[in-house]
Amino acid sequence: MQSYWRLHRYPILFAVACILFYWSFAYNLVRTDFVKLFMLFGALFFLCYKLIQFEKWNFKFLLVVGILFRLVFLIAEPNLSQDIYRFIWDGELIKNGINPYLYTPDQIMEQGTISFPNMKELRDGMTDLNAKHYSNYPPINQILFAFAALLGGGSVLGSTIAMRLIIILADLGVLYFGRKLLQNLNKANHLAFWYFLNPLVIIELTGNLHFEGVMLFFFVWALYMISKNKWLWATPVYAVSIMVKLMPLLFLPIFIKYFGFKKSTAFYTLVLLSCAALLLPFYSSVFIENYSETVGLWFSNFEFNASMYNVVKKIAVTYYEAKPWKLIDSYGSMLKKAMVAIVVLIALLRKNQKLESAITSMVFALACYYFLSSTVHPWYVVFLLGFAIFTDYRFPLVWSFTIILSYYAYSNPDFKENLGLLAIEYILVIGFFIYEMIGSRPKKLYFFKK
Template identity: 45%
Template sequence: MFFNTAFFKLYKTPLLLAFASLLLYTSFAYDLVRTDYIKLVMLYVALFFLFYKLVQLLKGNIKFLTWLAFGFRAVFILAIPNLSQDFYRFIWDGRLLLEGFNPYLFTVESFIGNNEFPVAQAQELYNGMGALNAGHYTNYPPINQLCFVIAGLFSGESILGSVIVMRVLIIAADFGTLYFGKKLLEKLKIPTYHIFWYILNPFIIIELTGNLHFEGVMIFFLIWSLYLLHIGKWQWAAVVLGLSVSVKLIPLIFLPLFWQWFTKHNVISTAQIDEKSHSKNDEILKQVQHDEKKTPAFTGITKLNSFYVITSTTVILSFLPFYSSEFTTNYTETVALWFNNFEFNASLYYIARAIGYTFRGYNEIAVIGKITPIIVILLVLIFTFFRKNKTTIQLITAMLLVLSFYYFTATTVHPWYIATLLILSVFTKFKFPLVWSFVIILSYLAYLNVDKSDKSENLWIIALEYIIVYSVFIWEVFLKEKKRRFKRNLPFNG
């Protein structure tokens, strides 16, 4: 009794904040309709405030924060996602595979349109996912499909059962990210509590655990891979990175950035000889100088090429069971839709589209959607060859900035995309993804218009979101760094 009383006195404020968070998460999971915009925003803002205070108060108690992260996720276990309908397609793909069909070769519409019902609750799943989703081939890579199959295997013909299984997988991945994220932070001499800016973030809990987006599984493999790379196990890092790509394709954008890490990271310098050893052996110095001139560059390029081969082989092997000429066509066309057809919550693209409308007047995405990937590729190459990416922190920072620019120029930025930016920022000095994870809730208000018949996005709401994000981004990436350098160069006045 004394222990419990003492514990409560010591952690009275965090416990009250945690209890309030549990109540709000319960309301979010079981008593929220997506179109109830006022309640949606109020719950999210309150949860974000409580999250910030909890991390602030408990940063010295990792165990307590971990239990809170588990408890908040557990609230959602029996909830049907209320902000996304993608999970219906996940269930369809998993059940279709279990019935012996290749999900990459058939649209949902191709079955339902012919009054064919190849899986249990086919009509209900079709109605849930919507006609747009049902009309396209699946774009989810093989490891993602494996998760859908596992859900089908262990849930029978229950939609809620499938939801629970997928949710458990995503929660498990989050705690894998917590484990390897903490270890990597320790290696990088960064406070380990920083990982909770991701793990305990209501954005992550709601979008991944709540709405069943598998970015969490992709991120688990990505952070595991970066940890393995940092401790020198680059072969296994390549395998795990391949698994990450086989959940979501987005890590492919990072591949060129590894060039400097492999070719320059391991270069031995005479200045790096441990002075404490007092070694004056001329033979050792000569060997180091020889290695410095000849070995590292050759060895680094060899390792880099091997890294790429192992990663690509892992990805290819995962896709191999589904391969056919039809698969290649269907998959590439489906992925291309994100560049040439879909528009949602964009920023620079909407500005370019508005400019294009003034002299062309229509179908700007067909033009801009072909140009932006080229610009992104050029930026990746600039970061690869002209920015220092020798250390793990520099590499992760480059990943963060490149992916940020990609999303700034993208035609479609769904809320859950920001999860990757958020986890990368944990290992850097930048906090704009944390701010973005807060204001991203505005994207759910994008179709809120005074005129109810207007089904287009409310660009004022999107503008507010990006004004905040770009303001913090420009301050952190450009102005703050410039100010820091200016102060560093000031003469001593004391």
């Protein structure tokens, strides 16, 4: 024991410091206190770097501390997001045999025909915007919500703990299959810890209970099976990833060169059929309309932590007297078309015959979407970070730190963003991205190199 302490005393002290900082983050932080939030996050990010630097080949040590960091949050109430209340609400509806896509929380409260434990607490906890819209969470998410609500026994805390355990298990799955995929790509498997120990991942997933990690688990699992030439078995797993969050749909065209036309057609068909099978239990005559309406809001109504959109908005409002509410609607419509064009170009012009190159194309596609989007919540970057570790690009790692600057908006009663801080965030991220694109390594000199 003494010899172990002598060899690992600094990483052990770093880990203890992290536990204390995570405890403070979980139980003694309000999101309006931006200075404390930023200082804690900055310290945790530095300590994460030092832990990996010192112990990157010590799998057991980093695994244990990563689990301990997550368990700190076990009974904490999410303090940076209110989404948990809608998650449990949807889960309680399914428990009671009600399709969550057919009624908004406000409609159910007004009708008064349905009752379940903590109903009023859940409605009061979610935002008014959330309460007046239909659920936008895909079917697998809904099943997980219902499972957590069932295990929670009508208790908000019980359901919260159940969701945390699901998310922690998913992160362990990302680590397991991520290390295997890294080995198949001839990369150091300790790179997976840049995801597993990343403070953004721990805080936004385990802490604030976002399900990007569950989506990533199935996505990385599917990529691993593809790397083993088991693409047929990968199709239902890839479909489950889509049915947790829709984002992996964006990458389907990128597989066309990797598989070839005939095999990719079969891959697409099986993935979409699997998605349809998962949707079937929730299908009704108004499902498509309600779900499309809610998803469409993210393109045409919301704005948070935007980069390019803020530039366009500033120019349009200042010089062309554009109305912001009309601008975002038009911008959202153009964004959909632009992303279709970007993904098709990436799929056709890049050399995606090797899996690493295809994954790199996915990084480019998702980064373009986030750079152009009017809404980029911090937890969105977790997905980008999670599969960027299989490439040579590290700008998502930079983003996983700088995106904490976006939380300054919550320190204001009217949620007003600080455009100066957002400028710092995106200058650093896009600047590092450009540096990696035109950096000293020859294979990054041109965009369309393999």
